[in-house]
Amino acid sequence: xxxxxxxxxxxxxxxxxxxxxxxxxxxxxxxxxxxxxxxxxxxxxxxxxxxxxxxxxxxxxxxxxxxxxxxxxxxxxxxxxxxxxxxxxxxxxxxxxxxxxxxxxxxxxxxxxxxxxxxxxxxxxxxxxxxxxxxxxxxxxxxxxxxxxxxxxxxxxxxxxxxxxxxxxxxxxxxxxxxxxxxxxxxxxxxxxxxxxxxxxxxxxxxxxxxxxxxxxxxxxxxxxxxxxxxxxxxxxxxxxxxxxxxxxxxxxxxxxxxxxxxxxxxxxxxxxxxxxxxxxxxxxxxxxxxxxxxxxxxxxxxxxxxxxxxxxxxxxxxxxxxxxxxxxxxxxxxxxxxxxxxxxxxxxxxxxxxxxxxxxxxxxxxxxxxxxxxxxxxxxxxxxxxxxxxxxxxxxxxxxxxxxxxxxxxxxxxxxxxxxxxxxxxxxxxxxxxxxxxxxxxxxxxxxxxxxxxxxxxxxxxxxxxxxxxxxxxxxxxxxxxxxxxxxxxxxxxxxxxxxxxxxxxxxxxxxxxxxxxxxxxxxxxx
Numbered sequence: 001x002x003x004x005x006x007x008x009x010x011x012x013x014x015x016x017x018x019x020x021x022x023x024x025x026x027x028x029x030x031x032x033x034x035x036x037x038x039x040x041x042x043x044x045x046x047x048x049x050x051x052x053x054x055x056x057x058x059x060x061x062x063x064x065x066x067x068x069x070x071x072x073x074x075x076x077x078x079x080x081x082x083x084x085x086x087x088x089x090x091x092x093x094x095x096x097x098x099x100x101x102x103x104x105x106x107x108x109x110x111x112x113x114x115x116x117x118x119x120x121x122x123x124x125x126x127x128x129x130x131x132x133x134x135x136x137x138x139x140x141x142x143x144x145x146x147x148x149x150x151x152x153x154x155x156x157x158x159x160x161x162x163x164x165x166x167x168x169x170x171x172x173x174x175x176x177x178x179x180x181x182x183x184x185x186x187x188x189x190x191x192x193x194x195x196x197x198x199x200x201x202x203x204x205x206x207x208x209x210x211x212x213x214x215x216x217x218x219x220x221x222x223x224x225x226x227x228x229x230x231x232x233x234x235x236x237x238x239x240x241x242x243x244x245x246x247x248x249x250x251x252x253x254x255x256x257x258x259x260x261x262x263x264x265x266x267x268x269x270x271x272x273x274x275x276x277x278x279x280x281x282x283x284x285x286x287x288x289x290x291x292x293x294x295x296x297x298x299x300x301x302x303x304x305x306x307x308x309x310x311x312x313x314x315x316x317x318x319x320x321x322x323x324x325x326x327x328x329x330x331x332x333x334x335x336x337x338x339x340x341x342x343x344x345x346x347x348x349x350x351x352x353x354x355x356x357x358x359x360x361x362x363x364x365x366x367x368x369x370x371x372x373x374x375x376x377x378x379x380x381x382x383x384x385x386x387x388x389x390x391x392x393x394x395x396x397x398x399x400x401x402x403x404x405x406x407x408x409x410x411x412x413x414x415x416x417x418x419x420x421x422x423x424x425x426x427x428x429x430x431x432x433x434x435x436x437x438x439x440x441x442x443x444x445x446x447x448x449x450x451x452x453x454x455x456x457x458x459x460x461x462x463x464x465x466x467x468x469x470x471x472x473x474x475x476x477x478x479x480x481x482x483x484x485x486x487x488x489x490x491x492x493x494x495x496x497x498x499x500x501x502x503x504x505x506x507x508x509x510x511x512x513x514x515x516x517x518x519x520x521x522x523x524x525x526x527x528x
């Protein structure tokens with residue numbers, strides 16, 4: 001969000017490249033790299049070389065959130081006399097007034113960063129250091145011959161301390177990469193140069209983490225992650241659109257763009273719903289159907305009336321998919337069993353406030369954060385969040401508001417939870433909560449828009465998905481309803497700030513399929 005604010009304020013910059021690499025840079029700085037914002041030249045740090053330097057707004061945003069400089073400074077992007085210029089300048093003490101703390105490499109000319117990274121990696125090996133070097137490459141800059149000279153050199157020197165990450169968004173300045181200068185078969189080319197190559201979805205944090213962990217195990221050769229991404233990801237009208245490679249949005253659109261970035265919606269099928277069948281097959285069907293995450297309801301037969309499965313099942317399911325696991329522990333004494341679920345490699349673990357006191361939750365939260373797992377809390381339909389939760393909101397990623405009574409699958413949605421969801425969401429935001437509100441139970445196409453409008457952004461759908469003979473179609477229908485709810489809210493926001501017609505013009509190709517449900521056919525028809 002900081003990146004789009006800076007670009008809009010400057011009136012220039014590269015939103016597309018910043019958004020395609022957002023999860024990559026965020027994962028490195030917040031989940032993987034050793035670094036110290038208070039000591040940018042710390043001797044034990046890992047190095048990040050941003051070779052595709054035109055993604056500077058996204059890079060600056062990452063550094064600011066990590067604590068290298070105040071977030072407000074992003075509004076000085078590309079301003080005269082500012083240190084946040086269009087291409088970053090390597091930080092040094094003697095020019096600290098016009099260089100950026102944390103920046104290791106002065107970018108600008110494309111294709112050079114991998115060579116610089118090789119030099120750093122060789123120096124670290126000669127010095128006997130364990131520092132790792134991470135390099136972000138663009139697929140457009142891979143047209144440069146120097147990239148391939150560097151690609152030959154790194155395996156020669158057996159640089160297993162080097163990981164290059166190729167942001168494969170398939171768009172460069174002049175159009176689509178495969179029209180300008182085809183790169184495929186990309187994987188085969190790097191394999192032929194004797195690199196260890198791992199292909200991932202560059203917007204899936206869990207896949208990035210897993211690939212980086214696997215790269216750590218490789219000896220005597222460098223690793224390339226081919227991160228398949230989408231240029232402009234997060235803003236629908238910028239998505240996969242070459243014109244947004246280096247074009248700033250109008251400043252007046254910024255509030256609406258920020259709302260869209262804050263409104264990501266995730267569809268989470270619950271595998272205990274529907275017919276009792278092989279859980280592995282249910283996970284596979286959800287993944288093929290386009291689910292965002294898998295919801296796993298763990299019931300112990302004590303806190304709730306029924307029993308489902310436990311950590312051993314979660315561990316087996318983890319082997320068959322890279323989709324995030326959202327594990328909802330409906331169990332007594334969750335702290336006692338927590339390590340089993342940490343070891344099962346869950347991505348989100350949520351415990352009920354009805355089953356733990358504040359001191360226990362603090363211990364649970366710390367264990368999860370230290371293990372790289374997102375902590376969450378859940379409340380039953382008749383329960384309110386306890387007051388102590390509001391002093392921990394910055395360290396909670398998910399709050400589940402049950403929309404059915406826990407313990408059974410296939411229940412009907414309880415509409416009375418909607419006002420509670422609105423009130424709880426508002427109060428959490430007032431106390432600094434930046435995570436997801438999750439609605440769990442009875443979500444289907446008839447009520448999803450109401451749930452979305454009430455503040456939920458993770459939508460757990462059981463029978464609506466697994467009760468359908470067409471799981472892919474069911475997920476598409478749910479996502480469509482979420483898109484209608486989002487576009488309605490964005491149009492309302494644009495109307496309130498006086499940019500409705502301009503917003504609808506720039507958004508026209510997105511709105512046309514939704515026009516009937518949004519009741520805007522006439523307006524769209526009048527837009528030239």
